[in-house]
Amino acid sequence: MEFCRHIGLQKLASGRLYWMARVRRLDGGYSQTRLGPHRTAQSGGLTYEEALEHAKNWFNEPDVLAVASEPYPAGINRELHYTKVESRFTVGDAMHSFVEWKRIAAARTYFETTLSLINHHIIPRLGHLPVEELSQSVFTQFCIDVLETAPKRGRGAPEGRVRLEELDHERLRKRKKTLNTVIGLLRTAIEMSWENGDIDSELHWRRLRRMPHADTPRQFFLTRAQAKRLIASCRPDLALLVQGALYTGCRVSELARLKARDVGGHAFGIYVEPMKSYRGRYVVLPNEGMTFFLDQVEALDDEYLVFRMSSGRSWSGCHKHLFREAVRRAGLPEGFVFHGLRHTCASQLVQAGTPLAMVAKQLGHTNTDTVSRTYGHLCCDGLENEISRRFAPLQTASKDPRLQRLRSTLQNKTEPQWSWPRKNKSKASGELVSLLRQREDKLK
Numbered sequence: 027m028e029f030c031r032h033i034g035l036q037k038l039a040s041g042r043l044y045w046m047a048r049v050r051r052l053d054g055g056y057s058q059t060r061l062g063p064h065r066t067a068q069s070g071g072l073t074y075e076e077a078l079e080h081a082k083n084w085f086n087e088p089d090v091l092a093v094a095s096e097p098y099p100a101g102i103n104r105e106l107h108y109t110k111v112e113s114r115f116t117v118g119d120a121m122h123s124f125v126e127w128k129r130i131a132a133a134r135t136y137f138e139t140t141l142s143l144i145n146h147h148i149i150p151r152l153g154h155l156p157v158e159e160l161s162q163s164v165f166t167q168f169c170i171d172v173l174e175t176a177p178k179r180g181r182g183a184p185e186g187r188v189r190l191e192e193l194d195h196e197r198l199r200k201r202k203k204t205l206n207t208v209i210g211l212l213r214t215a216i217e218m219s220w221e222n223g224d225i226d227s228e229l230h231w232r233r234l235r236r237m238p239h240a241d242t243p244r245q246f247f248l249t250r251a252q253a254k255r256l257i258a259s260c261r262p263d264l265a266l267l268v269q270g271a272l273y274t275g276c277r278v279s280e281l282a283r284l285k286a287r288d289v290g291g292h293a294f295g296i297y298v299e300p301m302k303s304y305r306g307r308y309v310v311l312p313n314e315g316m317t318f319f320l321d322q323v324e325a326l327d328d329e330y331l332v333f334r335m336s337s338g339r340s341w342s343g344c345h346k347h348l349f350r351e352a353v354r355r356a357g358l359p360e361g362f363v364f365h366g367l368r369h370t371c372a373s374q375l376v377q378a379g380t381p382l383a384m385v386a387k388q389l390g391h392t393n394t395d396t397v398s399r400t401y402g403h404l405c406c407d408g409l410e411n412e413i414s415r416r417f418a419p420l421q422t423a424s425k426d427p428r429l430q431r432l433r434s435t436l437q438n439k440t441e442p443q444w445s446w447p448r449k450n451k452s453k454a455s456g457e458l459v460s461l462l463r464q465r466e467d468k469l470k
Contacts, residue, residue, distance in 0.1 A: 028097040033081045035064060045077035047084050050095045057093065059084055102138050104129075107145045108153050115224050117160065117212070118153035123222070124215035133300060135279075140211060146178050147208045157216060157225050165234060172205045173198075199239070206236045247366065247373040248272075252358060259355040263336040264348050266322065268367060270333060273315035274298075275371030275389055278364050282341040287328035289319045298390065307390045372397065 027033055030050040035043050043064035048056050061080040065071035072080065084090060106125045108118040121144055128137050151168055152160065173193075176185035177200075193201065216231040248256065253272055257265050270281050280298050288297040295310040296319060311319065322332050331340055349364050368389070375385050382394040391397060 027078075027081070027100075029100055030095045030097045031081075031085055033061075033078060036060070045072050045080070047077075047081035049085060049090060051093045052095055053093075057090070103145070104138065104141065106141065106149065108149050112154050112156060114156040114158070115219070116153065117155050117157055117216070118149060120157060120215040120219040120224070121148060121153070121212075123224075124211070124218055127218070142178070143204075143208055144211060147172050147175070148212055152212075157219065157230050158227075160216075160230060160234075162233060169205060169209070169237070172208055173201045177201075177204070202237050202239045206239055209234055209236050246359065246362070247370040248358070248362075252356070253370065256352060256356045256358060260352040261336070261348065263334070264345060264352065267333050267341060267345060268349075268352075268364075269318060270322075271364065271367035272371055273311055273318060274309045275368045275375075276309065277368060278341065278345060281333055282331070284332045285328065286323040286326040286330050286332060289323045289332065290316070305390065305392075307387070309388055 032048040034046050034048070036046045037043055043066075045061040045064055046058055047061055048058040050056055061072060061077050061084070063069070063071035064077075065073050085094070106118075106122055108122060110116070110119065125141060125144065128140060132140065151171060152164075155164070170190065173190060174187050176188065178184065188197075190198070213231050213234040216225070216234070217228075219225050220228050220231060257268055260268055267278070267281060270276065270284075271278065274281075274296065276284075276298060283299060284296065288299070291297055293308040293310060294316060295308055298307050298309055300306045319332070323330075326332070333341055335341060335344070345364060353360070353362050372385055372389060375388070376382070376397070382397045386392075386394045386397045389397065
């Protein structure tokens with residue numbers, strides 16, 4: 027019915043069915059009650075609608091309310107948290123037009139992520155502000171607020187605000203990346219409003235500049251020995267999902283939706299339905315990977331899911347705690363998550379000399395920019411081989427054991443402690459930029 031409020035059927039050993047209501051308690055456990063027998067053609071009882079009414083009455087009993095957790099709607103929010111109260115055209119009005127356009131133009135997952143960022147960062151701070159009053163000082167304070175606000179993680183209690191001066195390198199880097207995404211949404215929405223004639227001046231969106239920022243190259247990925255150890259540490263159904271990710275570089279959501287008809291249909295590989303964007307793609311597989319997927323779909327109907335839990339249910343987020351346990355048993359870093367398997371697949375291809383354009387096609391990126399920023403440093407292996415092969419020695423060649431040790435430990439080195447690029451296309455300036463530059467100078 028809602029999260030923390032459930033209704034269902036209980037089947038007794040005799041075969042009789044009874045309606046049950048269940049509520050989640052504040053201590054994390056559950057309380058339940060029997061509502062009455064299920065109505066059948068042979069016997070009287072409660073219909074679903076009658077059982078629903080009984081359940082609602084039980085949820086509202088004082089004893090139940092005293093121990094029950096607050097309910098909240100099932101599913102993902104798809105509505106903007108904004109109600110117009112100002113007669114002038116506000117930032118919230120601009121966001122409303124933008125959201126309604128994205129609702130029909132964007133892929134579902136992208137729309138939901140975008141809406142969550144708007145509801146969390148933009149609407150509470152700027153929603154009722156007239157666009158013409160969005161001055162540089164207001165925008166600067168907005169940027170500081172976003173940078174100092176902890177990330178939103180589900181429905182858990184938000185973490186406290188942390189001042190810019192107290193943020194370490196990695197947290198500051200991640201928050202600047204989030205800020206740039208939020209600024210991009212705000213800027214695009216106001217630009218659309220200007221194009222639609224809702225505001226008169228283009229300065230309202232042109233002065234909203236993104237922060238200078240540098241992505242951190244992907245530093246950790248699994249070696250083949252680590253990948254085998256991880257697979258061995260997984261329970262059987264999860265091990266199959268992990269192998270699928272290592273062979274294809276697909277996201278877990280893409281693998282969870284993969285159907286038998288998508289395997290080996292029109293290419294030597296699998297077809298991945300549109301998920302994060304409107305573009306489907308074919309992922310080409312090596313012989314070993316193709317054999318693995320053919321084994322999974324043997325004797326399956328076309329519409330049957332390739333990967334399921336041992337219980338028969340589809341994978342829908344319940345892999346996370348199982349994967350964490352497997353990572354722990356395999357002795358891998360605690361922070362390694364399922365998405366790291368996608369990075370592992372891509373990193374292995376880049377290291378082996380696969381052109382970045384081909385890697386981008388496998389991953390579903392429209393161009394090589396993301397692949398180059400994330401994995402471009404791994405092309406150094408090919409460059410190193412070329413330099414070593416073509417460099418004319420100045421001294422008599424001798425084996426140096428330090429070289430092999432260096433190659434084996436490069437992957438485990440920590441990332442460089444910098445986040446402010448010396449050159450950047452951004453022309454951002456002003457109070458916030460000066461503040462962050464001072465912050466970076468202190469870190470050096």
